[in-house]
Amino acid sequence: xxxxxxxxxxxxxxxxxxxxxxxxxxxxxxxxTRRRVQEAIDDxxxxxxxxxxxxxxxxxxxxxxxxxxxSLPYFAELADSVMRAAxxxxxxxxxxxxxxxxxxxxxxxxxAQRRLTDGLLFSPLALEPEETEKLEVDYPMVxxxxxxxxxxxxxxxxxxxxxxxxxxxxxxxxxxxxxAIGAHPGETMGSARLRYDGYRKALAEAGVPFDPRLxxxxxxxxxxxxxxxxxxxxxxxxxxxxxxxxxxxxALGALHVLHARGVSVPxxxxxxxxxxxxxxxxxxxxxxxxxxxxxxIAQTAVDLLLDxxxxxxxxxxxxxxxxxxxxxxxxxxxxxxxxxG
Amino acid sequence: xxxxxxxxxxxxxxxxxxxxxxxxxxxxxxxxTRRRVQEAIDDxxxxxxxxxxxxxxxxxxxxxxxxxxxSLPYFAELADSVMRAAxxxxxxxxxxxxxxxxxxxxxxxxxAQRRLTDGLLFSPLALEPEETEKLEVDYPMVxxxxxxxxxxxxxxxxxxxxxxxxxxxxxxxxxxxxxAIGAHPGETMGSARLRYDGYRKALAEAGVPFDPRLxxxxxxxxxxxxxxxxxxxxxxxxxxxxxxxxxxxxALGALHVLHARGVSVPxxxxxxxxxxxxxxxxxxxxxxxxxxxxxxIAQTAVDLLLDxxxxxxxxxxxxxxxxxxxxxxxxxxxxxxxxxG
DNA sequence: GGTTCACTCTACATCGTTGTAACCATCGGC
DNA sequence: GCCGATGGTTACAACGATGTAGAGTGAACC
Numbered sequence: 001x002x003x004x005x006x007x008x009x010x011x012x013x014x015x016x017x018x019x020x021x022x023x024x025x026x027x028x029x030x031x032x033t034r035r036r037v038q039e040a041i042d043d044x045x046x047x048x049x050x051x052x053x054x055x056x057x058x059x060x061x062x063x064x065x066x067x068x069x070x071s072l073p074y075f076a077e078l079a080d081s082v083m084r085a086a087x088x089x090x091x092x093x094x095x096x097x098x099x100x101x102x103x104x105x106x107x108x109x110x111x112a113q114r115r116l117t118d119g120l121l122f123s124p125l126a127l128e129p130e131e132t133e134k135l136e137v138d139y140p141m142v143x144x145x146x147x148x149x150x151x152x153x154x155x156x157x158x159x160x161x162x163x164x165x166x167x168x169x170x171x172x173x174x175x176x177x178x179x180a181i182g183a184h185p186g187e188t189m190g191s192a193r194l195r196y197d198g199y200r201k202a203l204a205e206a207g208v209p210f211d212p213r214l215x216x217x218x219x220x221x222x223x224x225x226x227x228x229x230x231x232x233x234x235x236x237x238x239x240x241x242x243x244x245x246x247x248x249x250x251a252l253g254a255l256h257v258l259h260a261r262g263v264s265v266p267x268x269x270x271x272x273x274x275x276x277x278x279x280x281x282x283x284x285x286x287x288x289x290x291x292x293x294x295x296x297i298a299q300t301a302v303d304l305l306l307d308x309x310x311x312x313x314x315x316x317x318x319x320x321x322x323x324x325x326x327x328x329x330x331x332x333x334x335x336x337x338x339x340x341g
Numbered sequence: 342x343x344x345x346x347x348x349x350x351x352x353x354x355x356x357x358x359x360x361x362x363x364x365x366x367x368x369x370x371x372x373x374t375r376r377r378v379q380e381a382i383d384d385x386x387x388x389x390x391x392x393x394x395x396x397x398x399x400x401x402x403x404x405x406x407x408x409x410x411x412s413l414p415y416f417a418e419l420a421d422s423v424m425r426a427a428x429x430x431x432x433x434x435x436x437x438x439x440x441x442x443x444x445x446x447x448x449x450x451x452x453a454q455r456r457l458t459d460g461l462l463f464s465p466l467a468l469e470p471e472e473t474e475k476l477e478v479d480y481p482m483v484x485x486x487x488x489x490x491x492x493x494x495x496x497x498x499x500x501x502x503x504x505x506x507x508x509x510x511x512x513x514x515x516x517x518x519x520x521a522i523g524a525h526p527g528e529t530m531g532s533a534r535l536r537y538d539g540y541r542k543a544l545a546e547a548g549v550p551f552d553p554r555l556x557x558x559x560x561x562x563x564x565x566x567x568x569x570x571x572x573x574x575x576x577x578x579x580x581x582x583x584x585x586x587x588x589x590x591x592a593l594g595a596l597h598v599l600h601a602r603g604v605s606v607p608x609x610x611x612x613x614x615x616x617x618x619x620x621x622x623x624x625x626x627x628x629x630x631x632x633x634x635x636x637x638i639a640q641t642a643v644d645l646l647l648d649x650x651x652x653x654x655x656x657x658x659x660x661x662x663x664x665x666x667x668x669x670x671x672x673x674x675x676x677x678x679x680x681x682g
Numbered sequence: 683g684g685t686t687c688a689c690t691c692t693a694c695a696t697c698g699t700t701g702t703a704a705c706c707a708t709c710g711g712c
Numbered sequence: 713g714c715c716g717a718t719g720g721t722t723a724c725a726a727c728g729a730t731g732t733a734g735a736g737t738g739a740a741c742c
Contacts (some may be wrong), residue, residue, distance in 0.1 A: 004728055015692045018731060028689055050456045051401060052728035055392045055697050068420065071619060076417040083438060092454060095436055098423060113433060115391045116403075223623040242559075252623065259625050260623060277659065282564040282593065284600050284625065345698055356722045361700060369719055393698035459735050686741075696731085705722075711715090 003046045012040035023048055059176035062092045063305055064117040066108040068100035068125050072191070072222075073277040074247065074294075075123070081298035084123060088304060091118075100220075102126040109137055118309045121301050140308035142301050143193070153308065155301040155319045157189055157292035162337045163198030163322040164205075166272045166290050167244055169325050171206045173270050173332070175242030179214040181229045181254055181307075182221055185327075196276065202225030213238045219249055228254025234261055240311040243267055248273035248280050248289055255283055255330065271330040293321030344387040353381040362671060364389055376598030403433045404646055405458040407449040408485075409441035413563075414618040415588065415635075416464070418502040419485075422639035423462060432459075441561070443467040450478055458488050459650045462642050470530035481649035483642050485533070494649065496642040496660045498633035500532055504539030505546075507613045508585055508632050510666050514611050514673070519544070519557040522595055523562055523587030524568045536587045536615065550669045554579045559591055566595025574603055582610055589614035589621050589630055596624055596671065613672040626670035634662030 005023075009016040014037060020039040039048070056059045065082055067075045072314040079095055086093045094117055098104040105124050112121065119140030127134070134148035135143070142153040170178050180199045184192035195214070203210050216233050226245055230253065233240065243258075245251025249302055251273030256264050265271050265285055273280055273289035280287040300319050346364075350357040355378060362370055363378040381387070387490070393483030395401045406423050410415045420436055422615030427434045435458055446465045455461065473491035476484070483494040484553040511519050521540045524534035537556070544551050557574050559566040567586055570596065574581065584599075586592025599606050606612050606626055614621055614630035620630035641660050 002728095005453070016694080016728090017730075018691060021419075021691085024730085028691090030690065033690080048453070048457055049396075049728050050453060051392060053730075055390075055396050055699085056728080056730050058697070060392060070411060070417045070424075071414070071421050073412070073414070073417070076411045079436075080412050080430070080438065083411075083436070092435065094433065095424070097421065098677045112389075112391065115388055116433070133712090223620075227623065256623055256625050269740080279564075279620070282568065282597055284597050343698095347698080358700080358723080359697090359721060362721085365700085369721090371720065374720080390698050391729090394700075396697090397701085398698045398728085400725070684742095686739105688737105688739090690734105690735105690737080692735075694732090697729090699727085700725090701716080703722105704724105706715085706720090708719080710716105711717105 002049070003044045004049065005046070007044055008037065008040045008046050011044060012037045018320075024278065026297050041245050053138070059115055059118050059309070061090070062094050062117045063309075064094050064096060064108075064120040065119060065123075066096045066098055066105070067123045068152070069097055071214070071280060073249070074275045077277060078123070078294060078298060081295050082302060085299045085302040089306060091302075091306070098125075099202060100125040106131075106134060114139060121303045121305060125190070130142065140305055142305045144297065144301055144310070151316045153304045153317045153319075155297050155304065155321065158320050158323050159194035160198040160201065162290045162292060163195035163244070163246070163274065164202040165198075165323070166274060167199045167202030167326050169204065169288070170242040170244060170270055170272055170329065170331060171208060173242075173266075175241045175270050176208055177211065177214060178208070178242035178244055179216060179233055179240045180244045180246065181216045181233075182218045182224060182250045182317065184219070187218060192246060199244055211238070214240055218246075220245045221250055223249045223253035223256070227257045228248030230254035230257040234263075243269060243271045245271065245273045248275040248287060250279045250288055251289070251330075252279060252283055255285075255287065259284070265332050266332050270332070273330075276326055280326075280328070283330070288328045288331035291324040291326050293323055296321045343390070344385045344386070345390065346386055348675070349378065349381045349387050352385060353378045386595055389579070399625060400459050400650070401457055402431075402651075403458045404437050404643070405435050405449075405454060405461040406436060406464075407421075407439055407446070407461060408464045409437055411436070414590070414620060415616045418618060419635055419639060422636050423643060426640045426643040432643075432647070434504045439466075439609060441466040443469070447472075447475060449473065452515065454554055455480060460646045461645060466531070468522070482584045483646045483649070485638065485642055492657045494645045494658045494660075496638050496645065496662065497637065497663050499661050500535035501539040501542065503631045503633060504536035504585070504587070504615060505543040506664070506666050507615060508540045508543035509547065510629070510672060511583040511605060511611055511613055511669065512549060512586060514583070514607075514609055517549055517584035518552065518581045519549070519585055520574055520581045521585045521587065522567060522574075523559045523591045524556050525560070526558060532670065533587060552579070555581055559587075561589055562588045564594035565592045567591030568598045569594075571595035571598040575599075584610060584612045586612065586614045588636075589616040589618045589628060592628055592630070592671075593620060593624055596626075605675050607671050611673070614671075617667055621667075621669070624671070629669045629672035630667050632665045632667050634664055637662045 005016045005019045008019045019037055021299055024033055070076050083093045096108055098108050105127050120140050121144055123144040129217045135150040135152050145153055182192055183196055188191040216229040218229045245252055245254055251271055263269055274285050276291040286306045346357045346360045347359045360378055363375055402610055411417050424434045437449055439449050446468050462483050462485055464485040476493050477490040523533055524537050528534040557570040559570045584595055586595055592612055596612055604610055614628045617630045617632035621630045
């Protein structure tokens with residue numbers, strides 16, 4: 001059926017190991033031999049059988065990437081970055097979706113695919129902090145995008161600092177009543193909590209009073225829920241002059257409703273997002289946001305994981321990516337306007 | 342290191358093959374034996390080594406999915422659908438990005454990863470029709486989303502019919518000067534050509550005169566190029582009252598510019614997209630579009646591929662998914678308005 | 683001229699599974 | 713009481729590569 005090293009070896013009149021040596025660029029081979037082997041390889045159209053090599057070497061050359069959903073732009077772009085980083089380092093990425101469901105996140109930690117990969121990049125959304133001991137797995141793993149405890153490598157964005165910066169940016173633009181969209185009440189460790197903390201921190205530092213009525217819940221961080229949250233807020237009649245969407249999708253959804261309801265952005269209300277997804281460059285108006293350092297996160301995570309796969313047993317590392325405030329149109333003004341009753 | 346069948350066999354006091362039989366649910370095993378083996382498996386925490394099985398069986402249980410870019414929403418959503426379909430059928434998907442570059446599309450056909458998968462779902466964008474013979478590969482393959490020739494299974498959307506329907510929809514809404522955004526002049530087989538053909542067909546059928554000045558080129562089908570194309574069109578001063586974006590990203594980019602330039606949609610200009618990506622549900626106004634049957638495409642493609650992997654050698658099949666016109670806000674009116682000079 | 687050494691290559695075992703053939707029991711049928 | 717069938721299990725050889733040890737060669741060295 002398929003051409004094996006045996007076939008190549010016979011054709012070139014050498015041993016199978018010599019073929020292996022040629023394929024693996026072993027240096028001590030006579031040029032003449034190398035040429036003959038190479039010729040046989042080309043003639044027969046030989047391709048190395050990766051599965052056999054993997055079995056022999058005890059590695060697969062693949063790493064897993066478990067994330068909530070590819071149809072969420074942030075994760076699609078993260079996957080893109082991770083795949084590029086992995087490719088540059090000679091490994092392949094196997095993507096798994098967890099749907100942001102606790103059950104499926106746990107499954108991902110223990111699925112059959114773990115035996116197919118050398119390690120896992122894991123971006124949990126639904127796991128609770130008290131479950132961190134479940135993260136103590138016996139294979140190389142690096143956590144992405146969250147701050148959770150447990151003796152595991154983490155690469156995370158500066159959630160608190162960055163959302164603090166986002167909020168301060170709105171305050172500098174003159175906002176005094178800033179709504180926060182996307183809260184998860186009761187959460188103690190996830191992005192929602194951390195970004196909320198950053199928001200509170202900024203208000204406190206700037207001496208801007210906190211009004212709990214300006215904090216709007218949104219379970220899933222989609223455009224639809226952002227739109228819904230903004231409708232709720234407008235309907236409540238609570239006045240506001242700034243909006244901090246805990247991610248871009250929420251902010252874009254909110255932008256949509258503000259526009260539909262005739263509220264001018266940024267004239268009446270300034271809006272900030274978080275993530276800097278591609279879409280933020282094409283909204284009306286262009287969305288100001290936080291660039292959390294996605295590329296850096298992807299590259300660092302792959303590096304840390306490969307380091308573990310290579311056998312490193314140093315203490316768990318925590319890397320926080322550098323972020324940037326990206327000021328676009330949606331935050332370039334901002335003035336208090338009472339809304340409704 | 343890792344627990345193998347040997348360890349389990351020793352512990353249970355049986356042969357290694359019996360362990361294999363238990364693991365593979367071979368029916369003829371004494372209940373008592375099965376119990377002992379199962380116990381040993383549980384005690385030792387044994388997990389089957391997929392690589393070894395793959396080598397032995399000559400299959401990998403993985404299929405490749407080569408697509409342009411995950412950060413293009415249509416493809417992220419397609420990948421999502423394909424992964425779900427694959428999971429339901431017990432196989433794993435290995436995603437590869439080609440960046441829509443001819444060179445990398447050719448590479449994908451012949452990369453090392455081909456040896457890691459049992460077959461390939463291939464969504465080419467850049468390949469030229471005269472290169473179809475390159476698609477005659479010696480492994481199972483199913484083409485996605487395009488109409489290209491060659492003796493290969495295809496699952497495609499009804500590009501011509503659907504864009505004809507999209508254009509007719511605009512005509513029914515009263516549009517008589519419909520711009521088409523996203524053309525690729527000179528292309529003979531790709532989506533751009535087919536959707537353009539559908540557009541022309543609809544005009545001809547409805548007796549609406551064709552004006553070449555209304556056809557705007559756009560190489561990449563991103564929001565940015567859609568926005569650019571719309572700017573060009575507006576600057577040209579050629580009047581129009583409808584826009585057919587050859588995909589949603591182009592249409593959304595166009596929508597953005599129309600809004601920024603003060604053209605009311607759908608009052609002055611009606612807009613249609615193509616793809617029905619998630620974003621079309623959150624634009625301002627909501628984007629009318631074509632649902633090309635993504636789920637059906639994904640499921641059918643996986644089925645056809647698994648059929649080939651299973652050894653089927655029937656004639657190449659062509660499956661065309663069913664599409665639907667999704668009429669939302671952006672096309673609910675439409676009236677001729679001269680633009681500029 | 684013998685020893686050493688570097689270079690080039692080969693034979694063989696091995697990675698962890700599964701397919702094949704064959705073995706020993708047991709069983710029913712005649 | 714012998715026969716064939718079936719059930720339950722095992723030994724062994726694959727799958728296609730790579731690591732190890734070691735066998736030849738020839739040149740360099742004393």
